[in-house]
Amino acid sequence: MTLSLPDGLAPEVYPLAWLVGSWQGFGELAYPGIDAGLVIHEMTFDHDGGPYLRQTWTTWTTRPEGAERLRGSTGAVRVDVTGAQGYAHLEKDQIWFTETTYWRCLPGQEVEAPEGGGAGVEAPIAALELVSADPAGHAATWRGAAQGPRIEVATIEVAGTPQAAVVESVRRHYGLVNSELMVVGYMAAFGQEEQAYFSGRMARVAE
Numbered sequence: 001m002t003l004s005l006p007d008g009l010a011p012e013v014y015p016l017a018w019l020v021g022s023w024q025g026f027g028e029l030a031y032p033g034i035d036a037g038l039v040i041h042e043m044t045f046d047h048d049g050g051p052y053l054r055q056t057w058t059t060w061t062t063r064p065e066g067a068e069r070l071r072g073s074t075g076a077v078r079v080d081v082t083g084a085q086g087y088a089h090l091e092k093d094q095i096w097f098t099e100t101t102y103w104r105c106l107p108g109q110e111v112e113a114p115e116g117g118g119a120g121v122e123a124p125i126a127a128l129e130l131v132s133a134d135p136a137g138h139a140a141t142w143r144g145a146a147q148g149p150r151i152e153v154a155t156i157e158v159a160g161t162p163q164a165a166v167v168e169s170v171r172r173h174y175g176l177v178n179s180e181l182m183v184v185g186y187m188a189a190f191g192q193e194e195q196a197y198f199s200g201r202m203a204r205v206a207e
Contacts, residue, residue, distance in 0.1 A: 012051035012105050015126035015146050019045040019053065019174075023181045025083030025202030026070075026090055029061075032192050038067045038077070040090050041200045043181070045103075055101040059198070060092040083180050084203040101132035101142075111145045114152035115173060123148035137164030149176030169194060179204065 006020045022044045030036035040060045045053050069089045072078045077086075109127035130142035130153055138160050144153030151174040158167045168188040175182045183200035 006047065008049045009047055010049060010051045012107065013047065013053055013103070015105055015124070016045070016053055016103060016151075018149055018176060019055075019181075020047065021045060021207070022205040023083075023202035024087045024205055025180070025200060026062075026081075026086030027059075027183070027198055027200035028077065029059075029096070029198045031187065031189075031195070031197050033190055037064075038062050038070065038086070038090060039096060039198065039200075040087060040092055041183075041202055043200075043202060051104060053103040055099075055103060057097075057099050057101070058095060059097040061094050061096050062090040063093050066090040082203065083201040086201065087203070097134070097136075099132055099134040101130050104129050105146070111143075113147050114145045114150045128153060137161035138167055140170065151175070165189060166191075170197075 005014065005017050009017055009020065023041070025041050027039050027041055028036070029039045040062055041057070043055065043057045045055050047053050066089050070077050070081050070086055106127040106129055111125060111127040113125050124147070126146045128144040128146055128151070130144070131140070132142065133139045138158055140158045141156045142153045143156055144151060152172070154171040155169050158169065160167065166189060171186040171194065173184045181200070181202040181204070183202070185197045185199070186194050187197040188194040
């Protein structure tokens with residue numbers, strides 16, 4: 001995959017240039033106390049020339065009839081289903097989650113490589129800081145690292161309104177695999193220890 005820098009992108013966020021654009025796909029949702037099922041993801045990374053990226057992300061639950069087309073004989077989602085195929089076969093039901101996040105790179109700061117990076121990966125490691133907010137009443141600060149098409153971020157602190165569900169921590173992994181954006185999320189919430197919460201597999205939307 002050949003990557004060209006988006007017009008007007010600030011040099012400070014060149015390590016994140018591969019994210020810029022819109023992505024659509026599907027994934028799985030599972031957590032104690034939450035009904036497991038397939039979800040649709042829509043995500044956009046854009047910029048206004050400033051030294052940051054803005055990420056907008058919405059996830060929908062899906063109607064059960066579409067999910068059956070993606071499952072194999074064991075009931076698990078077939079590994080050969082691409083993000084675009086999953087998105088096309090599933091039908092949106094209700095918005096489950098939406099979030100806006102601002103991403104910044106921190107030049108000159110030492111940080112450990114993200115999972116899957118490190119020795120043998122020929123790309124510099126960029127330290128990251130993020131700030132996010134969602135309409136469920138949460139605002140969070142994050143730290144992390146990017147190395148090539150691999151990113152790992154985790155919350156420093158999650159603040160919530162008096163009516164918001166208690167979320168202790170969130171951690172996410174992003175990666176570019178066969179031109180698809182893969183995302184895995186982990187969460188400690190509702191009195192549960194940190195564990196897998198959702199996955200995503202998304203195709204870039206052609207402009």
